[in-house]
Amino acid sequence: MGEGNQIGEKKSFIDKYAKILVIVAVLCGATSGNFGVLITASPTVIGFWRLTIALPFFAIPIFSNADKRKQLVQVSKKELLLSFISGAFLFLHYFTWYSSVKLTNVASAAVLASFHPLVVIFITVFIYKKRISWKSILAILVALGGGILIICSDLSTLSGGKLSGNLLALAAGICMGVYFAIGGKVRQSVEGSIYVMLVFASCWICFAFSNIFSGTPITGYPTMDYVYILCLAFICQIGSHAVFNLCMGHVSSLYVSAWETGDPVFSTLFAFLMLRQVPSGAEVIGCVIVVAALLVYNKFEQESE
Numbered sequence: 001m002g003e004g005n006q007i008g009e010k011k012s013f014i015d016k017y018a019k020i021l022v023i024v025a026v027l028c029g030a031t032s033g034n035f036g037v038l039i040t041a042s043p044t045v046i047g048f049w050r051l052t053i054a055l056p057f058f059a060i061p062i063f064s065n066a067d068k069r070k071q072l073v074q075v076s077k078k079e080l081l082l083s084f085i086s087g088a089f090l091f092l093h094y095f096t097w098y099s100s101v102k103l104t105n106v107a108s109a110a111v112l113a114s115f116h117p118l119v120v121i122f123i124t125v126f127i128y129k130k131r132i133s134w135k136s137i138l139a140i141l142v143a144l145g146g147g148i149l150i151i152c153s154d155l156s157t158l159s160g161g162k163l164s165g166n167l168l169a170l171a172a173g174i175c176m177g178v179y180f181a182i183g184g185k186v187r188q189s190v191e192g193s194i195y196v197m198l199v200f201a202s203c204w205i206c207f208a209f210s211n212i213f214s215g216t217p218i219t220g221y222p223t224m225d226y227v228y229i230l231c232l233a234f235i236c237q238i239g240s241h242a243v244f245n246l247c248m249g250h251v252s253s254l255y256v257s258a259w260e261t262g263d264p265v266f267s268t269l270f271a272f273l274m275l276r277q278v279p280s281g282a283e284v285i286g287c288v289i290v291v292a293a294l295l296v297y298n299k300f301e302q303e304s305e
Contacts, residue, residue, distance in 0.1 A: 014192070018250035021243050026259050029240035030266030033106040034274040035228045036098040041221045043098035044210045046229060047091065048218055051204035053233035058197040058242065072194050079190050080198065086182040087202025090241070093175035094203070095210070096168045103165025107279055110267035111147040111286070112169035117258050118144070119177025120184075128185065139297035140258055146289030147264060149282055180244075180256055187249035196242050262294050 014021065039046055062068040075083075100109045117140045124130050187195055211218055244256055265287040271277040279287070 014246060014250050018247045019255070022247050022251060022256055022259050025240045025243040025247070026262055027266055028235050028243075029260070030110075030263050031270050031274075032232065032236045032240070033097070033101040033109055033267055034270050035232050035236070036101040037106060037275060039098075039225045039228045041225050041229075042216055043095050043102075044207055044214065044216055045218055045221070046098050046232065047094040048204070048207040048211055049226070049229045050094075050232045050237050051200055051207060053230060054237035054242070055197075055200050055204055057238060058193065058200055062194060062197055068191075068194065071191055075190055075194065075198070079186055082182055082186045083190065083195055083198035084202040086179055086186065087199040088206055089175045089179040089182070090199060090203045091206035091210075093172050093179060094207075096175060097172040100165045100168035100172060104169065105277055106271040106275065107264060107268045107277065107283055108166060109169035109172075110264040112166055113173040113176065114147055114260065114262075114264050114290075115144060115170065116173040116177030116180065116260065119174055120181050123178070123181035124184075128181075133300060135300040136258075136297055139293050139300060143258070143262075143290045143293035143297070146286040146293060149286035149289065176260070180260075183244075183248045184252065184256075192246040192249065195248070196246060200237075200242075258294060258297050262290055265290055 036043075036046065062072060097109070097113060100113070121132060121137060121140070124132060183195070183199070190198075210216075247256065268277075268279045268283060268287060272279065
């Protein structure tokens with residue numbers, strides 16, 4: 001037996017800590033809605049500048065590295081198409097999400113957007129033809145039940161002016177589910193940093209064209225808008241979405257999506273700290289249910305590995 005086989009292949013940093021990085025990414029992403037409320041610019045302007053700031057951090061290392069450029073050229077047409085479709089769904093997620101938090105409260109929007117695991121389950125089972133344990137599915141459904149409890153804590157949010165915001169938040173969750181499911185597939189064959197760059201480039205193109213076609217100006221907004229957008233770029237775009245994509249292929253897309261279900265818990269906490277939005281008793285109970293269900297889900301995931 002050779003020396004290499006005796007020692008075994010050394011795990012990379014992402015291989016060793018992928019599940020922890022996913023949790024950190026959830027915390028970073030949970031600040032997104034709060035920044036969206038604070039920014040006065042339109043969702044398309046927010047998304048455009050968020051990607052404009054973050055994209056070079058992912059594109060430059062690839063185009064300045066010969067090996068990375070070679071890997072980029074070797075990406076198949078199918079993988080390239082799927083990456084760009086994934087970026088388009090990320091664009092739709094951003095657009096609907098930032099539109100929703102301007103119309104409804106962050107807690108309700110975050111809960112409705114967290115329904116994306118159902119989309120991932122549907123795609124994983126019926127399109128990718130993969131089997132998922134009934135225990136994992138049950139844990140996710142319990143987590144979503146906690147989300148429903150949060151919604152029902154204030155039924156008035158489902159009527160009147162907030163209805164559009166809630167529907168947009170639900171659409172954001174559906175788009176996120178498709179985005180995660182495609183990412184889990186593509187990352188099995190495309191290196192993480194390359195996939196992230198392709199997805200962000202596709203998303204940036206969508207935002208650029210949306211501003212052009214709608215005639216929306218990208219400058220002339222208050223200084224604090226750009227400060228908050230910088231926070232979005234570094235905390236949410238790099239600290240959350242980029243980390244999620246890098247972890248794809250190292251953990252299941254369902255694991256990532258299920259932890260994202262905990263976003264309402266952290267979003268509600270950050271909404272209190274940043275916006276002084278105080279959750280009701282039912283919202284707190286719903287958050288506890290979500291966290292407990294996620295912990296159970298993680299246990300089932302570890303048992304199945």
